[in-house]
């Protein structure tokens with residue numbers, strides 16, 4: 635099969651490319667467009683998936699998180715999981731994605747019966763503090779492929795939890811402060827749940843504590859106090875990744891990054907942390923393959939990360955698979 639041309643044809647997949655985004659063909663509905671549109675399905679509230687749209691289709695927790703992150707109020711009506719509704723020649727249904735609180739997949743059934751399933755970011759392994767993902771049968775699958783390479787096979791989640799608990803306990807026993815670095819939305823709350831269940835006192839950076847409040851309002855309350863610059867002996871600190879991290883101000887800190895990329899060699903060195911644990915809210919390679927199989931899809935569009943590699947592997951298995959390719963820079967040759 636030939637590689638997709640720069641003017642990628644997505645006709646057989648039931649979607650079309652508009653700039654960097656995707657829209658259901660013959661419908662006004664965009665999927666996770668990173669720019670304002672008239673009507674858009676927003677799978678979850680991570681920054682690379684959100685914008686202010688005329689009409690937003692999302693779950694109640696995602697709408698609440700969007701209000702917080704975009705500093706705006708919304709009049710959009712939340713869509714519960716599993717409830718079908720009509721829009722532009724499609725019957726639509728949201729399914730849990732298991733990625734972060736409120737994350738959803740979109741199952742779009744055309745009037746002719748063809749089913750298109752868009753996963754958004756998803757995690758098929760049950761995790762704390764989010765709904766377990768569900769799969770559905772479909773003809774076309776549009777699947778995120780962040781970890782779509784065979785070198786990404788995550789250890790059992792309980793093993794990762796055990797490593798995190800052991801790291802926190804041993805750091806405290808040596809008089810240090812365990813500091814976990816993680817995304818403010820999703821990963822932090824899951825890790826905090828693990829250590830709260832261990833009976834450890836938790837302290838969260840304000841950007842993480844704000845999201846914890848929203849989790850609590852949807853039934854996932856996690857005991858903690860808000861970080862105001864000081865740490866008591868025996869406490870565990872959660873800070874966001876990136877430049878807002880204040881780890882330099884914490885005496886006797888031992889740091890641990892929580893990320894699926896911890897599987898890469900040299901991860902700790904690149905993160906600049908003492909430890910790195912492979913806690914991910916995405917599917918790993920086997921999870922992606924298992925999911926494709928469970929849906930029965932014959933046509934698969936891969937999006938994000940190792941999209942080309944996963945699509946090539948699926949083509950080897952006899953599927954009609956392509957990576958979704960955002961527009962390239964102007965080609966000079």
Ligand SMILES: [Zn+2]
Pocket residue numbers: 678680733755
């Ligand atoms: Zn995400």
